[in-house]
Amino acid sequence: MKQMSSSHMDNIPSTPGKFKMEKSSYIQRCKHSSSVAKLTFFVFLSLILVFFFKSPSTSSSSSASQYSASSSISSDLSRRSLKTSSWGGLAWEKRVRSSARIRSRNGFSVLVTGAAGFVGTHVSVALKRRGDGVLGLDNFNDYYDPSLKRARQALLERSGIYIVEGDINDAPLLKKLFELIPFTHVMHLAAQAGVRYAMENPSSYVHSNIAGFVNLLEVCKSANPQPAIVWASSSSVYGLNTKVPFSEKDRTDQPASLYAATKKAGEEIAHTYNHIYGLSLTGLRFFTVYGPWGRPDMAYFFFTRDILKGKSIPIFEAANHGTVARDFTYIDDIVKGCLGALDTAEKSTGSGGKKRGPAQLRVFNLGNTSPVPVSDLVSILERLLKVKAKRSVMKLPRNGDVQFTHANISFARREFGYKPTTDLQTGLKKFVRWYVSYYGSVKKTDQ
């Protein structure tokens, strides 16, 4: 097994694609047209295109709300992105090759989807640091502040990692990447995350976590060689289970949110592609991952922001004042788990879309094994920020949250020595240090 490197980045500074309009080519063509009829036609066409691309459900800013677009529009968009997306060309291919170049003996070449995301950024840096070739893929959607994703991208660029801007639903783009690079592994982290947002925008979960995953697997199964795939599932698949700690052997057929249901669907889809095509697939059930460069939609992150702003913090509690708790897991421990899973992933067995023998299929819990009540999380933040939180205790809303998570990690420990070492207090200290350095120490930060 390769050495696992830690990814301390606390001190250094998934979803429809982006569509760039090529208005100028139309304008130029209009200029050179001798026929008035042609001119009128092109102006008309341009107006339609401008209207189409600027309409709220299809704007190039890839807004979170656009996911509610109908499936016919989104598949139409995927096709359009081929004509208008900015990838391709010799300079682009050179950047792709250089980023994916392996720099250590027996190194991997890894396609990291969701590379501008929280876990994706940390995993990419750790892989690069140990000499693996890393190519990122991300659509930079605005489910949360895209400027944070751009800052992570800048961080990766400084490590020599290029992020291709595109969507996992874009099959021609994925095929092109596999044509250029014989990836040994795919670290698939692009997803629509967040439990509660699934009630607001269900189709974004289907688009990224189901359609996008299938699209990626379709390309991987036809690639030659087929890569081994490690991908992000979620602790939320344990749903309404009450037996703790959660073991991989437990039932996962009672999801409490559509998010959880799409991750569970991903696990079943993984089974199918493993069974039919011989793809090596490892799903990682992450337990509430937190840390520097984290996701602003997660409680520890926006609690920090709101405590500093003097805003009140909604702390959920279950019926009869029941404790709501999470097995919060620090990002560096998760990175070690991801690398351990990659290092022990066996090769896929198929080629040219045909299975040649049985392939590895695994699912692991990656948690911290010590659940902490949300109210204790707030107390730790108060101490670290030296600000008293305005607590507003409220009933756990019925929007997908479960009361309790707790990982049994013995399988990951046995298979690749996974052993989390960061408790919540230590991890949050690193997060707060990063938060203050990133957003400034001003208490009334506004992001």
Ligand SMILES: O=C(O)[C@H]1O[C@H](OP(=O)(O)OP(=O)(O)OC[C@H]2O[C@@H](n3ccc(=O)[nH]c3=O)[C@H](O)[C@@H]2O)[C@H](O)[C@@H](O)[C@@H]1O
């Ligand atoms: O473990 C996982 O698989 C999941 O972990 C997190 O989901 P969650 O644990 O719900 O994380 P947060 O949204 O940060 O919530 C943490 C805790 O704070 C509580 N909370 C959240 C929001 C709020 O306003 N108040 C509040 O008390 C939640 O009920 C939960 O117990 C991530 O958001 C998911 O993407 C991920 O898949």
